[in-house]
Amino acid sequence: NAGVTQTPKFRILKIGQSMTLQCTQDMNHNYMYWYRQDPGMGLKLIYYSVGAGITDKGEVPNGYNVSRSTTEDFPLRLELAAPSQTSVYFCASRTLIPRDAGGPDTQYFGPGTRLTVL
Amino acid sequence: QKEVEQNSGPLSVPEGAIASLNCTYSDRGSQSFFWYRQYSGKSPELIMFIYSNGDKEDGRFTAQLNKASQYVSLLIRDSQPSDSATYLCAVKGGSNYKLTFGKGTLLTVNP
Numbered sequence: 001n002a003g004v005t006q007t008p009k010f011r012i013l014k015i016g017q018s019m020t021l022q023c024t025q026d027m028n029h030n031y032m033y034w035y036r037q038d039p040g041m042g043l044k045l046i047y048y049s050v051g052a053g054i055t056d057k058g059e060v061p062n063g064y065n066v067s068r069s070t071t072e073d074f075p076l077r078l079e080l081a082a083p084s085q086t087s088v089y090f091c092a093s094r095t096l097i098p099r100d101a102g103g104p105d106t107q108y109f110g111p112g113t114r115l116t117v118l
Numbered sequence: 119q120k121e122v123e124q125n126s127g128p129l130s131v132p133e134g135a136i137a138s139l140n141c142t143y144s145d146r147g148s149q150s151f152f153w154y155r156q157y158s159g160k161s162p163e164l165i166m167f168i169y170s171n172g173d174k175e176d177g178r179f180t181a182q183l184n185k186a187s188q189y190v191s192l193l194i195r196d197s198q199p200s201d202s203a204t205y206l207c208a209v210k211g212g213s214n215y216k217l218t219f220g221k222g223t224l225l226t227v228n229p
Contacts, residue, residue, distance in 0.1 A: 033216075043206070043219040
C-alpha cells in the first residue's frame with residue numbers, strides 16, 4: 001500500500017511550457033485534491049474531485065486543469081507556465097470514515113512536486 | 119470568505135516546556151478541526167483532530183476547541199527538538215468536502 005504518490009519530485013519549466021503533474025492513490029479513496037504551497041504560506045486548494053468523472057474548482061484554479069477518469073489517478077495540467085506558478089504542489093486523498101464511526105475524516109498527502117518556472 | 123488565522127511565529131520554546139499553538143476561524147458552521155505537522159521539505163501529516171468542544175488528548179498532544187469563541191489550540195507537552203516543524207490548522211465546514219488551512223506556525227524547540 002503506497003498511499004498517495006506524485007511524479008515528478010522536481011521540475012524546472014520555461015515560461016510558456018506545459019506539463020502534467022501526476023498523482024495516484026491506492027487506497028480506493030473517492031475524494032482527491034490538488035494544493036499549492038508557496039513559501040511561508042498555507043495550502044491553497046486548486047481543484048478537487050469527489051469521484052471519477054467529477055471535478056470542481058478550488059480557491060486558485062486559474063492556469064490549471066484537471067481530469068479524473070479513474071478512482072486512482074488525478075493529474076494536474078499546467079498550460080502556458082508562468083513564474084507565478086512556481087510553488088510546491090501537493091496531491092491528497094480523503095478517507096470516507098464517517099465521524100460517528102470515529103473519523104478522522106481526514107486527508108492524506110503525497111510527497112509533493114517542487115516546480116520552478118523560469 | 120472562510121478564513122483560518124494562525125500566528126506565523128516563529129515560536130521558540132526550550133526542550134521540556136509546553137508549546138501552545140493557536141488558531142481562529144471565521145466560519146461558525148465549521149464542524150471538524152485538524153492539526154497537521156509539516157517538517158521542512160516534507161508533506162503535511164495529521165497529528166490531531168477534534169470535533170466537539172473541550173479537550174482531546176493523545177500522548178503529549180492536546181487539542182482544545184471552543185466553538186463559541188471560534189478558537190482551536192494545540193498544546194505540546196514536554197516539547198522535544200523533534201517537534202520542531204510548522205503546524206498547520208485546518209477547518210472543514212459542515213457540508214462541503216474541502217479543508218481551509220491556516221498559514222501555519224513555525225515551532226522551534228531548543229535543546
